[in-house]
Amino acid sequence: MIEDVLDLILTIGLMHYLIVSGSVFALGSVIALGKRNAVGVLMGVELMLNGAILALIAFSRFPPAGTATTAALEGHVFVVFVLTVAAAEAAIALALAVLVYRKRETVDLDRINLLKW
Amino acid sequence: MESPGIVLGFYLLAGLTLGSGGLVFLARNLLHSLAFLVISFLSMAGLFLTLSADFIAMAQILIYAGSISVLMVFAVMLTPLASRDNSNSIYVFPALISAGGIASFVAFIAWDTDWSGPGTDFDSTIGTIGQLLLGKYVLAFEIASVLLLFALVGAIMLVHQRDEDSEGTS
Numbered sequence: 353m354i355e356d357v358l359d360l361i362l363t364i365g366l367m368h369y370l371i372v373s374g375s376v377f378a379l380g381s382v383i384a385l386g387k388r389n390a391v392g393v394l395m396g397v398e399l400m401l402n403g404a405i406l407a408l409i410a411f412s413r414f415p416p417a418g419t420a421t422t423a424a425l426e427g428h429v430f431v432v433f434v435l436t437v438a439a440a441e442a443a444i445a446l447a448l449a450v451l452v453y454r455k456r457e458t459v460d461l462d463r464i465n466l467l468k469w
Numbered sequence: 470m471e472s473p474g475i476v477l478g479f480y481l482l483a484g485l486t487l488g489s490g491g492l493v494f495l496a497r498n499l500l501h502s503l504a505f506l507v508i509s510f511l512s513m514a515g516l517f518l519t520l521s522a523d524f525i526a527m528a529q530i531l532i533y534a535g536s537i538s539v540l541m542v543f544a545v546m547l548t549p550l551a552s553r554d555n556s557n558s559i560y561v562f563p564a565l566i567s568a569g570g571i572a573s574f575v576a577f578i579a580w581d582t583d584w585s586g587p588g589t590d591f592d593s594t595i596g597t598i599g600q601l602l603l604g605k606y607v608l609a610f611e612i613a614s615v616l617l618l619f620a621l622v623g624a625i626m627l628v629h630q631r632d633e634d635s636e637g638t639s
Contacts, residue, residue, distance in 0.1 A: 413522070
């Protein structure tokens with residue numbers, strides 16, 4: 353029994369990486385939903401993307417038996433696209449934040465409520 | 470994945486990632502939480518290195534810890550009159566509940582499933598990634614580059630101050 357628990361702790365496998373990835377994603381979702389500053393929300397979104405990237409890399413490192421190296425590395429190619437989209441999204445979102453600041457002199461999302469009735 | 474260095478490195482880097490991620494949430498000042506976010510990105514790059522993903526680790530350091538965090542610093546600096554505190558909105562309690570649900574669900578699935586297979590160590594991933602990007606996924610690669618170009622042009626057009634704008638307001 354104790355050997356089983358020790359083996360679970362000391363043999364790093366796909367499970368450990370997936371738990372870290374899910375925790376980072378959940379933490380990012382708390383920050384993205386619960387912060388009032390627009391830049392803070394963007395930080396949460398980047399953390400969520402990072403958690404998803406960790407899951408992709410972990411699955412690529414532990415493929416099913418008999419997978420070719422080229423097929424396993426397709427996960428890395430997906431990560432390259434995620435990085436590209438994250439950079440584009442950060443640029444657009446921060447430009448929008450600066451634009452809102454010019455009109456309203458705030459980036460507090462609770463006070464950007466012109467469309468709220 | 471049983472050598473003591475890998476095990477120690479995994480637990481150190483995972484603790485650093487999650488700990489500084491938690492400090493992003495808890496820090497009072499927005500710039501402090503930005504600094505913790507950079508630490509979280511860097512230790513995540515270390516986790517990628519333990520998974521023998523050398524190219525992605527370097528891209529993570531360059532793109533996330535380098536450019537995206539600098540973009541966020543710019544956004545904070547370009548909004549000088551806005552509030553700098555990192556306070557929570559009322560949605561933080563439902564967000565905490567749903568995030569606890571997500572984390573425990575993912576952890577249960579990861580623990581319950583039998584992930585057989587020892588995994589493979591890659592020698593160097595860069596050559597294969599390059600061949601895949603310019604071979605099988607060349608269309609997606611081109612679309613991604615066009616997306617990046619449009620995003621940059623769009624960002625410049627959004628924040629560009631035209632003459633007729635400043636005449637009306639000032």
